[in-house]
Amino acid sequence: MIESIRFWAIIVLIAFGLFFTFVSAMGVLRLPDVYARAHTASQADTLGAGLALAAVALALGWQHATVYTVLLLFFVFITNPTAAHAIARSAAESGIDPWTKESEEEGETK
């Protein structure tokens, strides 16, 4: 019984992790400019990675390596916003204008 609950919990966690990573991939493909894409990148970093790592932790059970998954998530949470900020800032400083609704309506080509 416990085993089957754990199995299904792992399936559900992985499915949601995959779903959010999929949404993030769709966002990276569909959104119009680099600033908007950076938003969805943080989706893969947070819930996508978080839920998948939770599934891994559940599968490994109560052992030393499980601590690693928590550490992994911690470092992902600390470093990735820094990277996203660095990318966005470099885009701003190299003069890439953010896409807005107005620029789309005026028919400006990006």
Next chain:
Amino acid sequence: MAAERVLVPLSDTVTVRQTVGYAVQSGLERADELEVHLVVALPHEADLIEGQQETEAAKELLSKAANWVREDAGSGPITVETTLLGTDEYLFGPRDFASAFDDYAREHDIELVVLDPEYQPGATAQMLQSIERELDAVGLAYDEAPVERPARHERLVGDGTERFDRLFALFWISYGFYLILGDPTYWFDLVTGAAVAGIVSVSLAHITFTFPLDRIQSPIRTLRFGLYVPYLIWEIVKANLAISIVILRPSLPIDPTMTRLNARVRGGLPLLALANSITLTPGTLVVRGDDQRLIVHTLIPSAREDLFDGSLERAVRFVFHGREAAAIASPRERGDTEILGGDEQ
């Protein structure tokens, strides 16, 4: 001949006493009559909890300095004015300090600033332009007091107990990390871990912490940070769902906007925590952070509303300053938010 007027900005440094002495002495050499304006510029808003303590300290410094002036002048013809600057506005770093001094100087017809070479405008000054350059920029003449000061590095490293605190904290952080990766029950890992943590703490302690540690506050902050994490995760989950719905809609109803937010969070680590949390929440992305002015790119209107409600800002204030400090008005109510046009930043 009209009285010579000088402006002396004060901050709590080791050379402030000498600076006041120099201002009085040189002033009396140039003119018969001297008017000394002592000012303390407050980086904090006076009405905030953590600002009140600083306001008290500033008032104390002013009255001490006024006594020093009378002491140095002896029976000389001298008048003293003391003022607190920045009680009704924010001062963000050297530029604002310089312009506040300039305004004050114009108002009181002052031509010269006597500057303490150790003068620190605000808490996060090291990375910004120096106050001297900013004074040049606003065109205010200044005279740097020739003070004798102890070697600089000693002042930066701090005194013995502070040094020990940093070593102690870094040693246990790195030892803990080593043991998490290794095996905490195996004697070999315990010994090598202690050696590695020792090397790390001795060589890196003075660059790891850019702020003084507090024996009581720092552990409490760590605990409060532990409370903050679940809250942050909850915010992230909410934002993730909102953004997912938007991205999966075929019409892609996004409304990207650049906004500016003046955060009432000060200093390196609290600002880092706030900016990282904002970026980690899908829908908001910090593009630039100039001290407290954050340029934030928001993807959908609801994310923008959440940002302007300032719940993350309040939570970060809770982590670093405690429960009372968390109860402040939201950025929207303070008028600290602004929607920038798409093409300028």
Next chain:
Amino acid sequence: MSPFALTLAVFILLTAIATALFRDVLSAIVVFGAYSLGMAILYTYLLAPDVAMTEAAIGAGVTTILLLLTIARTSRPPTDQLFERVSVPAVVAVGAFVLVTLTLLPDMYAVGTEDAPIWGGGVLEQTPSLYYLQETYADTGAQNAVSAVLASYRGFDTFGEAVVVFAAGVAVLLVLKREVFT
């Protein structure tokens, strides 16, 4: 081949081709980062975690910075084209190499097969280490077992490595020379 290995192979091939074809050096460096990510996963999957760890440290950190320093000190050709033009001789050469590899590949032992010498089956009766220690002198006439393994048993491998190191040395000399004499 498991579905995982298959998709991973597709990913690595795509990144490798993109790295080779990008005309802009900076973009090639970025895409090369993705290639290095794929390789690290592959090494891990093939149970070579030590190599994967090196790839993680070198590929994610050091290589990028070294390459950036290189293009900061040399020139980055301005270009409007996204991709390099594909030259026919290069395609022929690469195609021939791929063809040879693919014909030779089936003769190699599959990963983890029971027939491989390391499991004691196949041509050897004992483990390879023991075999080398006992038979090196008889097989090659070399006194030193390590030299025999490097220069004789896996001589082609060592030769290939030497060629790579030599090419790298020549490339470094060319870059340095250019900086000194212009």
Next chain:
Amino acid sequence: MIPSGVTVEEVFLGAAALFVVLAIMMFYRAVAGPTTQDRLLAVNVLGTNTVVILALLAAGLDEPWFLDIALIYALLNFLMAVAISKFTVERGGVL
């Protein structure tokens, strides 16, 4: 109620394969650009993906020490993004 014929290990390996498929999707953005920052962002997301895939492999192949490699990636992944971002803004100022 575990479906017969499916082990947890297979689930993890299958999920890892799907993550690689998503990585291939994101890789399109790394190729298409149009700016260097777009590519960098895509590769940065790929880096997080790699951390997840390595962790899934660790569970799928039942070799928990693979998480060490994932940990190195989690620590180093942002270096490339920061280095190249700095490079594009102040040319040559990499370090």
